[in-house]
Amino acid sequence: MKKNLFITFEGPEGAGKTTVLKLIVERLQKEGKEFIATREPGGSEIAEKIRDIILNPAHTAMDARTEALLYAAARSQHFVEKVEPALVLGIPVLCDRFIDSSLAYQGHARGLGMEGVRSINEFAIGDRMPDLTILFELEPEVGLARINAHSEREVNRLDVESLAFHKKVHEAYTLLAKQSPERFCIVDASKTLEEVVENVWEILKNEL
Numbered sequence: 001m002k003k004n005l006f007i008t009f010e011g012p013e014g015a016g017k018t019t020v021l022k023l024i025v026e027r028l029q030k031e032g033k034e035f036i037a038t039r040e041p042g043g044s045e046i047a048e049k050i051r052d053i054i055l056n057p058a059h060t061a062m063d064a065r066t067e068a069l070l071y072a073a074a075r076s077q078h079f080v081e082k083v084e085p086a087l088v089l090g091i092p093v094l095c096d097r098f099i100d101s102s103l104a105y106q107g108h109a110r111g112l113g114m115e116g117v118r119s120i121n122e123f124a125i126g127d128r129m130p131d132l133t134i135l136f137e138l139e140p141e142v143g144l145a146r147i148n149a150h151s152e153r154e155v156n157r158l159d160v161e162s163l164a165f166h167k168k169v170h171e172a173y174t175l176l177a178k179q180s181p182e183r184f185c186i187v188d189a190s191k192t193l194e195e196v197v198e199n200v201w202e203i204l205k206n207e208l
């Protein structure tokens, strides 16, 4: 049976992706599994620098196309430097956000169109899609309330978009999951953190 080597975590702001991934990483390490965990935008030195430019709240003048191209540039660098080499060696990769974030945020919520954004990403990374995507399903209001409740979290340029924008992001994820049911696995992220971690673990434990 083909192994799902390239696994991405997706979903709206504050859905718990980063927190859950950290806890899953601890479990996998305890079990002595070989894998890498990474994130987008970022995950490599150059891509982290691009992340700083994209997410800087002072960059209010950033054009939507510039934004989409910078995400794709960061993805290309991260993919070539970190993701692809691991996959070639058969090492599983767990990635906090990937191309679906661009389709949802830049393609749908920013209104650039999913097909245009898909095509610049094809230029960036070819046709390599994740094997499995865990979608953290959560109403945007709940996710935004979670991140606003934690004042220590750095607020980025996308966080402060309108509720209407975040509703579009949520709508896009629902659409993407419907378009590719063979790849998406939906987790109810409104449950307690412990429950969500268990649900994700159930999905992943046989994959890695």
Ligand SMILES: Nc1ncnc2c1ncn2[C@@H]1O[C@H](COP(=O)(O)OP(=O)(O)OP(=O)(O)O)[C@@H](O)[C@H]1O
Pocket (backbone or CB within 6 Å): 011, 012, 013, 014, 015, 016, 017, 018, 019, 020, 146, 147, 150, 189, 190, 191, 192, 193, 194, 196
């Ligand atoms: N199931 C949960 N119930 C309640 N709070 C949660 C849950 N999961 C995570 N949180 C809290 O919500 C906040 C946001 O979580 P986290 O940063 O992991 O989300 P995220 O999906 O990575 O968000 P973003 O994409 O915006 O960075 C954190 O303070 C975290 O402790």
Ligand SMILES: Cc1cn([C@H]2C[C@H](O)[C@@H](COP(=O)(O)O)O2)c(=O)[nH]c1=O
Pocket (backbone or CB within 6 Å): 013, 039, 040, 041, 071, 097, 098, 099, 100, 101, 102, 103, 105, 106, 156, 158, 159
């Ligand atoms: C990969 C990617 C991300 N985004 C957005 C989504 C979030 O608002 C930020 C990343 O912050 P996080 O705390 O690391 O989740 O960037 C995007 O709009 N497009 C993308 O391709």
